[in-house]
Amino acid sequence: MRAVHFCSSCGKVQPPVPVDYFTFFGFPRKLNLDTAGLEKEFYALSRRLHPDLFAQANPEERAFSLEQSSMLNDAYRTLKDPIKRTEYLLRLEGVELEEQSKQATEKARATGKLKKQVVPADLLEEVFELNMHLEELRAQKKMGEDDPALLEEIGKAKLSLEEKYAALFNELKAEWNKWDKSVDDETTDGAEADRQKILDKILDVLNRRNYVRNLVRDVNEALEN
Amino acid sequence: MATDYIVGIDLGTTNSLVAYMQADSPVVIPGEDGLNLVPSVVALDENNQVIVGNAARRYLIETPERAVYSIKRLMGRGLEDIQKELKLFPFQLADDLHEGEVLRIKIGERTYTPPEISALVLRQLKRNAERFFGAPVTQAVITVPAYFNDAQRQATKDAGRIAGLNVLRLVNEPTAASLAYGLDKKKHGIVVVYDLGGGTFDISILKLHDGIFEVIATNGDTHLGGDDIDNLLIAIALDDIRGELGLDFRRDFRRSGEAVQRIRQAVIEAKIALSSQPTAKLDVDLPGGKKYQREISLEAFEQTIQPIIDRTVAPCKQALKDAGVKPEQIDEVVLVGGSTRIPKVRRLVQDLFGRVPHTDLNPDEVVALGAAVQANILGGGSEITKEMLLLDVTPLSLGIEVAGGVTDKIILRNSTVPASATQYYTTQVDGQTNVAIHVLQGERELARDCRSLARFDLKGVPPMPAGMPRIEVRFLIDANGILRVSAREQRSGQEAEIDVQPSYGLTDEQVENMLLESFDFAEEDFRQRQIIEARREADTILTALAKAKKNQAWHELTTEERRNVETLEKALVAVKDGDDFHAIRAGIDALNEATMRLAELMMDTAVSTALKGKAMDDTDLAEGPQAGHPVAKAEFE
Numbered sequence: 001m002r003a004v005h006f007c008s009s010c011g012k013v014q015p016p017v018p019v020d021y022f023t024f025f026g027f028p029r030k031l032n033l034d035t036a037g038l039e040k041e042f043y044a045l046s047r048r049l050h051p052d053l054f055a056q057a058n059p060e061e062r063a064f065s066l067e068q069s070s071m072l073n074d075a076y077r078t079l080k081d082p083i084k085r086t087e088y089l090l091r092l093e094g095v096e097l098e099e100q101s102k103q104a105t106e107k108a109r110a111t112g113k114l115k116k117q118v119v120p121a122d123l124l125e126e127v128f129e130l131n132m133h134l135e136e137l138r139a140q141k142k143m144g145e146d147d148p149a150l151l152e153e154i155g156k157a158k159l160s161l162e163e164k165y166a167a168l169f170n171e172l173k174a175e176w177n178k179w180d181k182s183v184d185d186e187t188t189d190g191a192e193a194d195r196q197k198i199l200d201k202i203l204d205v206l207n208r209r210n211y212v213r214n215l216v217r218d219v220n221e222a223l224e225n
Numbered sequence: 226m227a228t229d230y231i232v233g234i235d236l237g238t239t240n241s242l243v244a245y246m247q248a249d250s251p252v253v254i255p256g257e258d259g260l261n262l263v264p265s266v267v268a269l270d271e272n273n274q275v276i277v278g279n280a281a282r283r284y285l286i287e288t289p290e291r292a293v294y295s296i297k298r299l300m301g302r303g304l305e306d307i308q309k310e311l312k313l314f315p316f317q318l319a320d321d322l323h324e325g326e327v328l329r330i331k332i333g334e335r336t337y338t339p340p341e342i343s344a345l346v347l348r349q350l351k352r353n354a355e356r357f358f359g360a361p362v363t364q365a366v367i368t369v370p371a372y373f374n375d376a377q378r379q380a381t382k383d384a385g386r387i388a389g390l391n392v393l394r395l396v397n398e399p400t401a402a403s404l405a406y407g408l409d410k411k412k413h414g415i416v417v418v419y420d421l422g423g424g425t426f427d428i429s430i431l432k433l434h435d436g437i438f439e440v441i442a443t444n445g446d447t448h449l450g451g452d453d454i455d456n457l458l459i460a461i462a463l464d465d466i467r468g469e470l471g472l473d474f475r476r477d478f479r480r481s482g483e484a485v486q487r488i489r490q491a492v493i494e495a496k497i498a499l500s501s502q503p504t505a506k507l508d509v510d511l512p513g514g515k516k517y518q519r520e521i522s523l524e525a526f527e528q529t530i531q532p533i534i535d536r537t538v539a540p541c542k543q544a545l546k547d548a549g550v551k552p553e554q555i556d557e558v559v560l561v562g563g564s565t566r567i568p569k570v571r572r573l574v575q576d577l578f579g580r581v582p583h584t585d586l587n588p589d590e591v592v593a594l595g596a597a598v599q600a601n602i603l604g605g606g607s608e609i610t611k612e613m614l615l616l617d618v619t620p621l622s623l624g625i626e627v628a629g630g631v632t633d634k635i636i637l638r639n640s641t642v643p644a645s646a647t648q649y650y651t652t653q654v655d656g657q658t659n660v661a662i663h664v665l666q667g668e669r670e671l672a673r674d675c676r677s678l679a680r681f682d683l684k685g686v687p688p689m690p691a692g693m694p695r696i697e698v699r700f701l702i703d704a705n706g707i708l709r710v711s712a713r714e715q716r717s718g719q720e721a722e723i724d725v726q727p728s729y730g731l732t733d734e735q736v737e738n739m740l741l742e743s744f745d746f747a748e749e750d751f752r753q754r755q756i757i758e759a760r761r762e763a764d765t766i767l768t769a770l771a772k773a774k775k776n777q778a779w780h781e782l783t784t785e786e787r788r789n790v791e792t793l794e795k796a797l798v799a800v801k802d803g804d805d806f807h808a809i810r811a812g813i814d815a816l817n818e819a820t821m822r823l824a825e826l827m828m829d830t831a832v833s834t835a836l837k838g839k840a841m842d843d844t845d846l847a848e849g850p851q852a853g854h855p856v857a858k859a860e861f862e
Contacts, residue, residue, distance in 0.1 A: 046437075046616060047614055050614055050616075051703070052394070052602055052614065055394070055603035056603070056604065069643050069704075070643035070644055071645070074645055074646075076641075077640060077641065
């Protein structure tokens, strides 16, 4: 199913229908996506919807073209990036990305409290040790000291985290495959619940991945300063 | 659309140009003086007539308080953030200016906002184009630095409107340059445009393929350019003069305007000379009689300007990072802007990107030529442009100020435009009917470190208990890179009225008023019309005279009479294409008088010939004696 951007009989640009980004491009709501195909479609649609092509058209057509092409660009930007695509799908399916939610951030800022950050269970020990090392590093830097052994430890920890980061992406892709399969499967009694489980798992992987990314960022900052 | 010419305009800090697409290639439309570049200089003469361009430049030196240059530096900016500019440029602010008000600049006894001054330059370009086409021009594409923020863009659009132009599109300067570059030869690959002009610096990274010009990332500095190099050299010269000659022009306000402008002119000439010579000489006649002379070596020059040029490095590196492009992946580097003629700049570009930059295109004209190509595309396109499409980006992230004075980014920089984002708001108090939103542009975390774009007041929210309304606010950045906002309360479906208070700009009402005021220029236009009519009359009399010279009567004049007529003929030819109406009028009258006897002789000849029985088919006498003076009023074309 794909959105209709132009009238099939007179060819004139149509007002945009509020569809989701997948439908806009005529793609199924799957996480594995043919990015080359997406790009091709993006350029093809741009060539027909871009405001530059409607500079001499009537105000209505100009307005439609503006709306359609902004949706086109927004959709392309979201679907092109694997993480944005994943987050978008979750939102479509009604899953709230709690940790990054704007409300949570605003609330935290307003009250001055820390945002609820759940440390992934398998990282607990690693994170504890790393944070200790980083504290030490910061204290040392203040004194102007330099401890190569400590730096080496931190360096190793960072490498380990970067490896985990890559592994998490692979885990995410495995979940993608599960989701895509569930979309293809016929609706059975348990299918709805199964899909929900997959979505929950995806959210979990995303959160863990974000956590690791933030950690690596903190390490880099501590090392630079 | 043949009668509706859409032109492309480069409204530059130092020079402006207007161009259009002529068959397969864009061409610049010259001014009356035959020159392609119109200096972005505006002056008021003794009679408060507006002078624009080359003619205005001498006012910078003779009566600097009646002239202004580099006004682009003030477009879309407020009082607080131009303090640095005020120290380096002779801008004189209006005496009654308040904080938060739109800037107004004094020129002579009048005050103008920056968009009004830019509009005067645009008017001049518009006239040049109309003179060229012999038809009205009302639509244009105008270029802006890619890194211009929303307020700066809006100011440019306002200037266009005040000048009587419908601005179909604002195009980013590096993107326009890439259009001129990629027009022929089906260029494709990754192209970097390094644009260092008089006042702004842009770096854009584009992907060209199948006629699509796609900007991947852009960065820059809207207060960095050739002007900064000039100002540095002027400062050094002023210090030198104080040391050597004991004259402190920084303190001598009465003379400093003229002195600084004279030094500036010399410094610019030296800078240009050093692009092809190892040394240059500064030779300035200072007011008061003394002379300042100094030799500058290329080495000293390059050392001096190093810090300024180095400021282009960080934006370049950031753009490469945002684009995810490494120097090895770049296929071409295109140089734009007069300052890229400086050899040191070219070396820096070569080092940064690891390749010799493309210098075939005229760096002064390429932006205008590209604008002309875009103008052609917007007009429906032609054979050569029909496959071309521009996909540009917004240079700065768009954000909303949220609790705690923090910016919440809703549209990220380098997003392809048009782009949109939707946010949901609700009320804090029961029955609240207004919601205030503060929109910002920039990459910083805190709202106060970003650029305030505007405050939107959503009015007409249906009164409900606090937290009930669900107001959907849609932010849309259009193809010009300018923000539009629309809002709707979802439960009631009611459109909220949006009252925009631009932080640094003019309201629609103000622009309309300025447009109306610009009809005072009707006087200026009337003067133009007078000149055009006088010119036509001059052409008529000259053509008639050329014909009359072939007549037998010509030889019946004395040698002295003939010489007199020819002298006056040459004199009229010399003035008739100029702007001096009185000179043209005087020339016509003088020539008329000098040729009176010739006319009489011709009549006699015709009469006597007729009496001899020959047919009077000489159209010179078509009007007969009523014409009063056949040579003057012949309508025999």
